[in-house]
Amino acid sequence: MRTFLEISRTGLVAILLHPLRSLATIAALVVVLAPYLAGLGLSRGIEQQAEDSIRFGADLYVTARWLGRDGPLPVAAVEEIRKLEGVTDVVPRIVGRIVLGKNSQEAILVGVPVERFPPALACVEGRLYNGSRLNELVIGTELARHLHLEVGSLLPPFYHNAKGERLSQVVGLFKSDVPIWQANLVVTSFATAAAIFDQEGLATDLLVSCRPGYQDAVRAAIVDTVSVRPPGGNDVLSLRVTTRDDLKALLPAGLLHREGIFNLHFLLAFTLAILVILVTSGFGLSERRREIGILKATGWQTDEVLLRSLVESFLLSLAGASLAIVLAFAWLKWLNGIWIGSIFLAGADVSPSFRVPFRLTPVPALLGFVVSFVVVMSGTLYSSWRAATVSPREAMR
């Protein structure tokens, strides 16, 4: 055991013998692993917020089918669905894309019956509504920053309506700890959203709440018995119903499936890193050959030389992986995912104005360590084995 520890200690010394090579190897590992771990952490954070979106959303979402695609449906369907057994509530919702400001800032307008909620909500700084004649808007943090808006700001008409346009007023801002999807959101009353889009009597979807155990029956009843006609038309629209279980089924089940193409991109990055680390950790290093030649000449066995290299590789990869984990955590927690947030979250700024969700879990970190160990070991061990299996004189030459 003592011999084993002594040989292991020489592995530590080997790291110090070539400090530049050791630093380059660790840096290469950190550069590849830190963004990978940060991406995985973000992925898990988004997943948890998506779970909330399902849990606190409606039981069923009803949309119409237009020419094979989802489309709006008449608000008149609300009353028809409300009559079905097991339905406790039906709420129409408008969700649509708008652009605001001279720089055409992308935004999502959401129209919901805000009157159903108290004027003050935990997620809003300011208020929701006050029955004013102006269009009252609650806006997201990224939008507020880009358009330099605050509570009380007035917006000139940014839409066209045949019945006339109104000024809009920002009455609330979403707080930065609210889920990420608030970033470019504009929430207003259902009537205001209908006026902004100039499409009265239509809703993007209907949110249906059911009594426990009635979801499937209500879903079937909506598809089979509810007949909805488009405004000014006689054809019956077919309806699509999305249940909470449908959405839950989308949540990725495993680590490998979760990130899909993201994993593929990082596989390519790892492949490049292998080349870099192979070069920095052993190949072509004549000093290593001479060093091993001297060790062999002084009586070291091949297995002892390999053990020394193994310890060296293990410690290098341990240092690289651990540093990557600490850096990824600091990047997401204290720097709020600055830069990397905008890479992985489409529509976010370089420095996000909202709290970036993340959760670093042990399994991806362990996987990162194993991959880095294999990569570093293959570089160090191969060159050591090549040098250790020739005669000392040949190795030292």
Add this chain to the structure above:
Amino acid sequence: MRSTAPTILLAAILTVTATAAVQLLIEARSEYPQEESAVSFQRLVGGLGFGPALDLSQCPCTFDPRLEAACGLDLEPVPAGGCFCPQHGTSIFYYPPLHGGPGAHGEARHAHLP
């Protein structure tokens, strides 16, 4: 006399490793905080948001599959056609199309060559 440099190096590596391990353990054991603001937001908008996109400019499906069940830029069955969407192409949070995508539930499917 032995040099202390290897011992210092080992201590440094072990400190970084212990920091990383403790951090991962704390993260693994901690419960996801159920914040009131997140709950009230989702109740207000009726459940909105699912993927890593924050607007509807390119792929509404990546923002929320409830708004558009499948990605309109998905060019499959062209090989790797699913990667043509700029938001899916670098997605850190992949999920399949809702309802199995276009053509599910008995709707007219795309024509296939014999």
